[in-house]
Amino acid sequence: MDAGSLRDRATFEGRANQSDGFGNQVGAWTAAFYRRCHVRFLRGTESVLAARLEGRQPVIITVRNDRKTKAITPDMRVILYGRPYNIREHPRPSDDDLFLEFLAESGVADG
Numbered sequence: 001m002d003a004g005s006l007r008d009r010a011t012f013e014g015r016a017n018q019s020d021g022f023g024n025q026v027g028a029w030t031a032a033f034y035r036r037c038h039v040r041f042l043r044g045t046e047s048v049l050a051a052r053l054e055g056r057q058p059v060i061i062t063v064r065n066d067r068k069t070k071a072i073t074p075d076m077r078v079i080l081y082g083r084p085y086n087i088r089e090h091p092r093p094s095d096d097d098l099f100l101e102f103l104a105e106s107g108v109a110d111g
Helices: none
Strands: 008-019 025-041 045-049 052-064 077-080 083-087 099-106
Touching: 025 077, 052 077, 052 083, 077 099
Parallel strands: none
Antiparallel strands: 008 025, 008 077, 025 052, 045 052, 052 099, 077 083, 083 099
């Protein structure tokens, strides 16, 4: 892969505790950083749970290997095309160690 293939923009978010104004701490997603990426869509699935159709879309996301992208964990999520995707695995380096890739999935609980 080359840098010209990173055509999409991804927002990586992490959970942070914030005050709800009533003295309670609640978890909220906050943007950690932005990166250019390449998105490869895999075959999605649909299943019926509790009498409703649920669609899931797995993707493989490729980003440049740098200090911030090395810190990506499954506790984070990524926003692509305005939709949240849960990160399902720790990023793994490419053969030349210039890029990282990982699996993410939309259509699942993101809290």
